[in-house]
Amino acid sequence: DIQMTQSPSSLSASIGDRVTITCRASQTVTTYLNWYQQKPGQAPKLLIYETSNLQSGVSSRFSGGGSGTEFSLTISSLQPEDFATYYCQQCYSPHLTFGGGTKVEIK
Amino acid sequence: DVQLVESGGGLVMPGGSLRLSCAGSGFTFSNARMSWVRQSPGKGLEWVGRIRSTAEGETRDFPPPVKDRFSLSRDDSKAMVYLQMTSLKLDDTGVYFCTVDRNLVGLAYWGQGTLVSVSS
Secondary structure, three states, rough: OOOOEEEEEEEEEHHHHHEEEEEOOOOOOOOEEEEEEOOOOOOOOOEEEEOOOOOOOOOEEEEEEEEEEEEEEEEOOOOOHOOOOOEEOOOOOOEEEEEEEEEEOOO | OEEEEOOOOEEEEEEEEEEEEEEOOOHHHHHOOOEEEEEEEOOOEEEEEOOOOOHHHHEEEOOOOOOOOOOEEEEOOOOEEEEOOOOHHHOOEEEEEEEEEEEHEEEEEOOOOEEHHHHH
């Protein structure tokens, strides 16, 4: 199965900061890479699909990029509601796999 | 609005079996692929299986850790999908989420999850 590695595993940031999370795949997933946000006690929520497409209703301060094996999720100006754990996930292979998650905490 | 409601979780001994159910509404269930994802306590997300639509032949995929122990079925007349888990292990403990699997564009909708605890 394709292994997904996220970095960092956690970060501390302030309101208004620009934050970037990286996701690396063990082999190419072309652009079939999705990002999810999960808050404590809640189900994950799809933020971005196919590398850079915002799911309906998601703020434009979220953006995604990359291709092949290297991807990124950027939050342009961190807001209080953005403190959460973020997961990347590939759907290039029929066997879906997730990254280990990046917890974004308040500095 | 799309709603997914899981049920059937609980405490089970190692080696035991459990069937989880997921009721869908607010979308054309018969056309939907459905996937299950689990989350062990304090850990990340792990996909545990998919069932395609009836039109796609209800074919199924499972990852190696559960391939010979978990099975999936669906009843489109009731908009239900079922995850049958057998030979349960301690590592199967976690919250199990039912999702609408939009193939190459992500797991678009998630239920609230049901907790499975495997313990002696």
